[in-house]
Structure formats: structure tokens, C-alpha cells
Amino acid sequence: MKKRLVSKKNITLLLCVSVFIAAVLCWFSYEIWSFSMKDEAKPADAILVLGTAVWGDQPSPVLRERLNHAIKLYEQGYAKYIIFTGGRRSANELAESEVSRSYAIEKGVKPEHILIEDQSLITEENFEYSLIVAKPYKLETYIIVSDPLHMKRALMMASELGMTAYSSPTTTSAYSSMRTKLPFFFRELFYYTSYRIIYALS
Structure with a gap:
């Protein structure tokens, strides 16, 4: 009888934990x-574009849409500078930020208005290295550009680093169909949940 009661307690505890985890994941989702x-775009010192894959000397479709959105904001006068982020995945490749710069110049962005960091490999490093290149220019406010589902985690990272940042997700994205959007969403849910746990424990 005692063993049966203990078993019921364990099942109840497991059920409660499962419900709690499900509720947290639903809230994070x-x-x-x-x-x-949400598009919070407003006049700022710089537009900061989070890097992603390049194909040789050309931006991937995902990166291209981020660049197009940033260039549009620049042309509309939201900021004087654009910061392109992203390093190289191998010694033989161009850095994501280098490809982004070339693309932007071709689209009419003035070279003197472009800053790049070419060291980062992950989102958090995008911000950290960007702050280093921005410091000599005394840039303090930023419009962050990335894919819509990436924005929540990105803005949380920017806030933790003390940045005054505004979200402006791409209005077009390579992740447009449910077939492509759902895997990206679940990946972001995993990373965002992990980041929230690490942040809570730190």
C-alpha cells in the first residue's frame, strides 16, 4: 500500500512538472x-543587421532580405550608419559582413556610412563586436534587423548588453511558408528557452 501511494505521488509530481513545462513553452512561443x-523602427544612430549565411560572394536568400530591409530603412533616413555583422565560417570564405557591405554598396549605400565586424559566429557575438566598432563613432541607439521570429531573442540579448535597441523585422523573408517557418520557429523556441534559463540562473 505504501509503495502504491509513493507511486501516485511521483505520478502527480511528474504530471505537475509536465504541465508547468508545457505552460512555460506555450508562453515563450x-x-x-x-x-x-512588432516593428519599432524610429530614428537611431545606426541600423544593425544580424548576419547569416552567404553563398560564395553573394548573400543567401535569408541574408538578402535582411539587407534589403536595412537598405530601405537607410534610404528612408532612419539612420546614417549601417553596421553589418558576421564572420567567416572557414578561412576560404568571405565574411558575412564583407558580402553584405559589397551588396549594400551596389544598391547605393555610401561606403563611408557602412561599418562592419567580421569576427562573430553567433548572434550574441554580433552585438558584442558591433559595439566595439561602433564606439569610435559614438553610436548609442540601434535599429536591429533580422527575420521576424529571431527578433525576440535578439532584442533580449541587446538589452542585456545595455544597448538601446529597436526591433525592425524583415517584411519579406525566405521563411515565408509554414514548411520553412515551423522549423525556424522551433529552433528559435529551443534557443530562446535555453537563453532564458541561463539568464535566470546567472
Whole structure:
């Protein structure tokens, strides 16, 4: 009888933990999805574009849409500078930021208005190295450009680093169909949940 009672307690505890985890994941999912639709763009010192893959000397479709959105904001006068981020995945490749710079210049962005950091490999490093290159120019406010579902985690990182940052997700994205959007969403949910746990424990 005692063993049976203990077993029931364990099952109840497991059920409670499962419900709690499910509730947390649902809340995080809501945060990511709802924030993805917010565009906070306002006049700032710089537009900061989070890097992603390049194909040789050309931006991948995902990066291209981020660049197009940033260039549009620049042309509309939201900021004087654009900061392109992203390093190289191997010694034989161009850095993501170098490819971004070339693309932007071709689209009419003045070279003197472009800053790059070519060391980062992950989102958090995008911000950290960007702050280093921005310091001599005394840039203090930033419009962050990335894919919609990436924005919640990105803005949380920027806030933790003390940045005054505004979200401006791409209005077009390579992640447009449910077939491509759902894997990206679940990946972001995993990273965002991990980041929240690490942040809570630190």
C-alpha cells in the first residue's frame, strides 16, 4: 500500500512538472510569435543587421532580405550608419559582413556610412563586436534587423548588453511558408528557452 501511494505521488509530481513545462513553452512561443510582428523602427544612430549565411560572394536568400530591409530603412533616413555583422565560417570564405557591405554598396549605400565586424559566429557575438566598432563613432541607439521570429531573442540579448535597441523585422523573408517557418520557429523556441534559463540562473 505504501509503495502504491509513493507511486501516485511521483505520478502527480511528474504530471505537475509536465504541465508547468508545457505552460512555460506555450508562453515563450507566444512571446516569440507576437513580438515577431512588432516593428519599432524610429530614428537611431545606426541600423544593425544580424548576419547569416552567404553563398560564395553573394548573400543567401535569408541574408538578402535582411539587407534589403536595412537598405530601405537607410534610404528612408532612419539612420546614417549601417553596421553589418558576421564572420567567416572557414578561412576560404568571405565574411558575412564583407558580402553584405559589397551588396549594400551596389544598391547605393555610401561606403563611408557602412561599418562592419567580421569576427562573430553567433548572434550574441554580433552585438558584442558591433559595439566595439561602433564606439569610435559614438553610436548609442540601434535599429536591429533580422527575420521576424529571431527578433525576440535578439532584442533580449541587446538589452542585456545595455544597448538601446529597436526591433525592425524583415517584411519579406525566405521563411515565408509554414514548411520553412515551423522549423525556424522551433529552433528559435529551443534557443530562446535555453537563453532564458541561463539568464535566470546567472
